[in-house]
Amino acid sequence: MPDRPALSVVIPVRDDAPALRRCLAALAAQTLPAHEVVVVDNGSVDDSAAVALAAGARVVPEPEPGIPAAASTGYDAATGDVIVRCDADTVPPRDWLERVAAAFADDPQLDALTGTGTFYDVGPVRAAVVGRLYLTAYYVLMHAAMAHPPLWGSAMALRREAWLRARPLVHRDPELHDDVDLAFALGPHARIRYDRNLRVRVSGRSLVGARQTRRRFARAFATLRLSWARTPPWRRWAERLGGAPTR
Numbered sequence: 001m002p003d004r005p006a007l008s009v010v011i012p013v014r015d016d017a018p019a020l021r022r023c024l025a026a027l028a029a030q031t032l033p034a035h036e037v038v039v040v041d042n043g044s045v046d047d048s049a050a051v052a053l054a055a056g057a058r059v060v061p062e063p064e065p066g067i068p069a070a071a072s073t074g075y076d077a078a079t080g081d082v083i084v085r086c087d088a089d090t091v092p093p094r095d096w097l098e099r100v101a102a103a104f105a106d107d108p109q110l111d112a113l114t115g116t117g118t119f120y121d122v123g124p125v126r127a128a129v130v131g132r133l134y135l136t137a138y139y140v141l142m143h144a145a146m147a148h149p150p151l152w153g154s155a156m157a158l159r160r161e162a163w164l165r166a167r168p169l170v171h172r173d174p175e176l177h178d179d180v181d182l183a184f185a186l187g188p189h190a191r192i193r194y195d196r197n198l199r200v201r202v203s204g205r206s207l208v209g210a211r212q213t214r215r216r217f218a219r220a221f222a223t224l225r226l227s228w229a230r231t232p233p234w235r236r237w238a239e240r241l242g243g244a245p246t247r
Contacts, residue, residue: 004101006035007157008080012062012070012089014042017051019089019203024055026091032098035080041068046096048088066174068181071153075163084157085179089203091120092155099198100157111190112158112183114151115198121216122204131204139194147236149194153179154202162186165192169230176223177216184227 009027013020020039027037041062052059062073075083082104086092086136103113116139119131142150146182151158157180168184170178186192206212231239 001018004032004105005081006079007032007082007084007097007101008078008160009037009084009086009097010040010055010068010071010078011037011073011086011090012040012042012053013044013048013052013088014065014070015044015046015048016088017044017046017048020048021055023052023086023090024052024057025087025090026094027097029057029094030092030097030236031095032101034084034097036078037141038074038077040070040074040077042066058197064172064230064247066172067153068170068174068176069172071178071182072167072170072172073092075167078160080160082157082159085153086156086200087202089205090117090154090182091201091202096155096198103193103195103198105156107191107193109191110159110193111162111186112151112192113156113195113198114149114192115155115195115200115201116152117154117200117202119204120201122208126208127204142180142183145233146180147188147233147240148183148186148190149192151179151183151192153177155198155200158182158186162190171223171226175219176226177219180220180223183229184223184230188231188236 037057039057040062041049042062049059060077062070119127166185171181
């Protein structure tokens with residue numbers, strides 16, 4: 001595929017060396033190698049940076065705490081045609097990058113691509129029931145909220161040009177969901193595709209504990225309030241369905 005885009009994989013990390021080692025090993029085994037792997041060290045005090053360097057990744061420091069700042073710094077540092085984002089606890093299958101590259105090569109108008117996942121390390125019942133309900137609700141409700149599919153930070157990709165367009169509207173507040181905020185910033189006219197077959201394995205630790213659940217919901221509502229203050233959902237749907245862009 002001579003028009004296959006170069007892929008930059010961006011991974012924000014903070015004190016997650018064992019998971020990062022597993023993620024980088026899975027990326028090294030891809031049927032299509034990445035153009036580069038950029039690990040954004042968000043103030044780790046463990047050996048996350050050393051693990052990344054040993055695996056051949058480029059390490060970019062970001063002292064401002066929070067995934068939103070770390071992810072944005074990684075996107076800015078990426079040099080590939082398409083920026084692929086995953087988390088340190090993501091374990092992609094061997095053909096993941098090849099399928100991402102093919103999707104963007106086949107559709108020159110595609111701005112962003114997102115997939116789904118299965119959860120490990122939380123037991124089969126929680127992974128099958130809670131995990132599936134969580135991701136299903138996330139995609140359905142966020143699609144309604146923003147008038148197009150959302151992005152999921154554990155398995156997503158976007159063209160570099162799309163990032164540069166959205167960048168002025170993206171926030172770096174650590175109490176926001178960076179993937180949701182970015183999807184809102186891309187706008188209702190963005191071409192975003194959800195591929196349920198683009199599946200990775202991720203840690204299920206975010207599904208465990210009331211504190212984690214409250215924090216995720218608080219960040220979700222904060223992100224929605226901020227984005228809807230700029231463009232309410234009914235206006236986003238009006239634009240999506242053919243209306244002129246609104247101020």
